[in-house]
Amino acid sequence: xxxxxxxxxxxxxxxxxxxxxxxxxxxxxxxxxxxxxxxxxxxxxxxxxxxxxxxxxxxxxxxxxxxxxxxxxxxxxxxxxxxxxxxxxxxxxxxxxxxxxxxxxxxxxxxxxxxxxxxxxxxxxxxxxxxxxxxxxxxxxxxxxxxxxxxxxxxxxxxxxxxxxxxxxxxxxxxxxxxxxxxxxxxxxxxxxxxxxxxxxxxxxxxxxxxxxxxxxxxxxxxxxxxxxxxxxxxxxxx
Numbered sequence: 396x397x398x399x400x401x402x403x404x405x406x407x408x409x410x411x412x413x414x415x416x417x418x419x420x421x422x423x424x425x426x427x428x429x430x431x432x433x434x435x436x437x438x439x440x441x442x443x444x445x446x447x448x449x450x451x452x453x454x455x456x457x458x459x460x461x462x463x464x465x466x467x468x469x470x471x472x473x474x475x476x477x478x479x480x481x482x483x484x485x486x487x488x489x490x491x492x493x494x495x496x497x498x499x500x501x502x503x504x505x506x507x508x509x510x511x512x513x514x515x516x517x518x519x520x521x522x523x524x525x526x527x528x529x530x531x532x533x534x535x536x537x538x539x540x541x542x543x544x545x546x547x548x549x550x551x552x553x554x555x556x557x558x559x560x561x562x563x564x565x566x567x568x569x570x571x572x573x574x575x576x577x578x579x580x581x582x583x584x585x586x587x588x589x590x591x592x593x594x595x596x597x598x599x600x601x602x603x604x605x606x607x608x609x610x611x612x613x614x615x616x617x618x619x620x621x622x623x624x625x626x627x628x629x630x631x632x633x634x
Contacts, residue, residue, distance in 0.1 A: 429459065429462075429463040430459060430462045430463055430561070430563075430564060431459055432449065432455055432458045432459060432462075432471065432564070432566070433446050433449055433450065433455050435558065435559045435564075435566060436449075436473060436558070436566070439473075439558045439559070439566075439568075441475045441476050441477070442473055442475060442476065443476050444474075444476050444479040445473055445474060445475075445476075445479070448487075448495060448498070448499050449499060451495070452492075452495050452496045452499050454496065454499045454500065454503070458471070458503070462563060462564055466563070467505065467506070467563075468506050468507025468562075468563045468564065468565075469503060469504065469505065469506070469507065469563070469564050469565075470503070470504035470506065470507060470508045470564075470565050470567070471502060471503050471504075471564070471565070471566045471567070472502045472503075472504075472545065472552070472554075472567055472569045472573060473502070473558060473566050473567065473568050473569065474502070474552075474568075474569055474570075474571060474572045474573070475568060475570075478569070478570060478571050478572050479572055481571070481572075482572060490578070494578055497524045497525075497532075497575065497577070497578065498524075498572075498575065498578065500522060500523035500524040500525075501522050501523070501524040501532055501534070501547075501573055501575045502522075502573055503522060503523040503524075504520060504521070504522055504523070505521065505522075505523055507562070507563060507564070507565055508565065509560070509565065510541075510543065510554075510557070513536050513538055513543045513554075514538050516536055518534075518535040518536060519533045519534055519535050520534040520535070520536060521534075522534055524575060531575070531576065531577035532575050532576065532577055533547065533548050533576060534546075534547060534573070535547075542554075545569065545573060547573050547574055547575060547576060548576035548580060549574040549575070549576055549579045549580055550571055550573075550574050551571075552569040552570055552571035552572075552573055553569065553570050553571075554567045554568070554569055555567075555568040555569060555570050556568050
């Protein structure tokens with residue numbers, strides 16, 4: 396009797412278990428709508444300062460426009476709020492509007508680089524701030540196993556984790572703000588001019604002392620007196 400009561404529910408029970416397992420294994424869909432870099436960073440949290448810079452320099456709009464109107468990929472290095480807090484006090488306020496644009500652009504590569512791509516990429520990397528060949532915005536990558544280090548000529552940052560990737564845009568968190576050499580580097584001090592060789596000055600004969608002068612004068616007086624005595628004696632003999 397019990398088996399007859401349960402039998403109509405067995406197919407339904409199996410369907411429910413199968414459906415639950417299938418839904419649990421399906422990944423959640425990507426957010427709908429166009430790609431928005433500030434929305435991605437806001438969702439990740441701890442990127443308030445970078446979001447503010449992206450908006451004030453209008454780089455956020457340029458990134459979104461580029462991603463949604465072309466197939467060109469982008470790589471963004473994102474320092475968290477604590478990385479900006481570790482900068483010397485007043486660093487950001489000391490920059491002009493144009494320098495803030497360059498700072499943000501220095502964190503953006505105009506191509507998509509996966510973690511595996513860092514193993515074979517050629518240095519220096521070209522950023523949105525400009526060509527690094529002239530030494531103003533050099534960005535070099537070194538890897539050690541799975542660790543990726545980024546050197547700017549001023550400081551070295553490490554890729555901490557991947558915040559977002561969709562095959563066109565990838566956002567990596569870095570543990571330091573990337574400081575461009577052109578904005579934060581110290582110009583090397585000029586080499587000192589070679590010193591001119593000193594001319595040889597002929598040595599002057601030492602001036603005689605007062606004692607030497609007195610001795611000479613005394614000798615001259617004695618010689619004069621002696622000559623006078625001899626002369627007188629000679630005249631006396633003749634007489």
